[in-house]
Amino acid sequence: MRSPRRVIFSLSVTASAALFLNGCMVNASVDNRDAATAPATQPPSASAPPAIPPEKPTTTGAPPPTTAPAEPLPSAAPPSSSDPAPAPAEPVTFTFPDGRLSFTHPAGWRVEHSQGGASPSVENATVYDASGNEQIGIFYSEVGGGVAGPHTRTAFFSEPVPGLQGHSGPETAHASFYVDRIDGAPHYRLSLTHRAAVSPDGTEGADVVIVGGNRVLAANVVFTGGPFASDEAAKAWFTGSEGQALTAILMSFSYR
Numbered sequence: 001m002r003s004p005r006r007v008i009f010s011l012s013v014t015a016s017a018a019l020f021l022n023g024c025m026v027n028a029s030v031d032n033r034d035a036a037t038a039p040a041t042q043p044p045s046a047s048a049p050p051a052i053p054p055e056k057p058t059t060t061g062a063p064p065p066t067t068a069p070a071e072p073l074p075s076a077a078p079p080s081s082s083d084p085a086p087a088p089a090e091p092v093t094f095t096f097p098d099g100r101l102s103f104t105h106p107a108g109w110r111v112e113h114s115q116g117g118a119s120p121s122v123e124n125a126t127v128y129d130a131s132g133n134e135q136i137g138i139f140y141s142e143v144g145g146g147v148a149g150p151h152t153r154t155a156f157f158s159e160p161v162p163g164l165q166g167h168s169g170p171e172t173a174h175a176s177f178y179v180d181r182i183d184g185a186p187h188y189r190l191s192l193t194h195r196a197a198v199s200p201d202g203t204e205g206a207d208v209v210i211v212g213g214n215r216v217l218a219a220n221v222v223f224t225g226g227p228f229a230s231d232e233a234a235k236a237w238f239t240g241s242e243g244q245a246l247t248a249i250l251m252s253f254s255y256r
Helices: 004-037 231-239 241-251
Strands: 092-095 101-105 110-118 121-128 134-141 152-160 174-182 185-193 209-211 215-221
Touching (some): 101 241, 134 241, 152 231, 174 231, 185 231, 185 241, 215 241
Antiparallel strands (some): 092 101, 152 174
């Protein structure tokens, strides 16, 4: 059986222990409450330097540098974007049987030649274009002459033929484009003339040329389908591709 003193002492110890435990629990509760209400970030101490925000990059108008893509290696034979245009064909030379008179015409055109007699010599030649149209009639003979009548002439073009210089006489042969108005009706001519179509003194050149001293040469463009509507229409045709091609044939005549 325990004595009363020990019982009192045990009660005292028990009470003291209970008070101690209650105090710890109160302190723990206060500490937990303070921790919950305290701010998440503590202010820096006075001795710590303030944090410096990072400096923003400077923006300029120029875009940021980029890395150029690698250039492809050149091939041995790079393909061509287009084939070069073929060179125009060279003119073709036609020479008469005597070997002295000749002229040139575009490639693809043709010449039909005929000889009516040997003594005196009479020759005819006709120039056809690539479509088979008759373009120039040529008369080359030891006999012949020019025929003229009352008319009024207007010349649009008249230039000396280089290959006939010194071989045609007594004047200088020309290639001429002009219009003769006979009784008011226009007759357009593109032909060889024995001198300028209209000379400075007002005289007119005949459409025959004496070459080699005793041969008559006449070369006239064949106009079909009636006269031009006007002189302006005639000049427009003359400066076009067909008119220039025919003029080039007349200018190419040569005698040696």
